[in-house]
Amino acid sequence: MSDNLAELINTETNARQRLKLLAVSHFLEGKNRTEIAIFLKVSRRSVNIWIKSYLDFGLKGLEVKPRSGRPHRLSPEQLANIKQYVIDNAIKSKGGRLQGKDIQEYIQTTFGVTYQKTNIYHLLHKLNLSWITTRSKHPKQSEEAQVSFKKIPNKNDP
Numbered sequence: 001m002s003d004n005l006a007e008l009i010n011t012e013t014n015a016r017q018r019l020k021l022l023a024v025s026h027f028l029e030g031k032n033r034t035e036i037a038i039f040l041k042v043s044r045r046s047v048n049i050w051i052k053s054y055l056d057f058g059l060k061g062l063e064v065k066p067r068s069g070r071p072h073r074l075s076p077e078q079l080a081n082i083k084q085y086v087i088d089n090a091i092k093s094k095g096g097r098l099q100g101k102d103i104q105e106y107i108q109t110t111f112g113v114t115y116q117k118t119n120i121y122h123l124l125h126k127l128n129l130s131w132i133t134t135r136s137k138h139p140k141q142s143e144e145a146q147v148s149f150k151k152i153p154n155k156n157d158p
Contacts, residue, residue: 008059020050020062027051073113082107083127 005025012018019040026036033051037044053061074082085106089098100120107113107120115123124131 014064017062017064020054023047023050024054024062027054074107074111078111079123079127081110082123083129086124086127086129 005021005028009018009021009025012021019042023036023040023042023046026039027033031039033047034044037047040047050062072079082103086098086103089102091097100117103120103124104115104117107115121131
């Protein structure tokens with residue numbers, strides 16, 4: 001059982017679940033609940049709950065249950081709409097890039113939902129959009145002028 005539990009701990013990717021499994025492992029090794037709580041840096045009450053759950057229901061009792069939370073303020077269709085808007089408008093026709101405040105304004109005017117700018121970036125991450133962009137180009141930028149500027153000799157050049 002202990003070998004199976006150690007293997008389960010090593011393969012577990014969920015941090016909460018791993019903590020519970022570690023607590024049970026220490027309990028099975030004979031450590032008391034206070035020592036386990038101090039070692040894992042969690043409350044003794046949490047350790048008590050995990051151990052009781054393990055003793056009553058086995059490993060099934062330790063599974064992480066789905067958490068309820070505030071429902072999303074935007075529907076999946078609205079999120080898809082936002083993703084398409086960002087993809088279509090990432091580079092502005094007059095130069096520059098789409099900014100968080102632009103997306104924030106779009107969501108407010110289109111859907112009537114207000115987001116803080118920080119949450120706009122969380123929303124983009126959720127939509128699998130990276131916010132790392134290249135440097136924008138000025139619309140009046142001239143490639144020829146840049147090439148000719150590079151050809152000007154520098155006094156440090158040989």
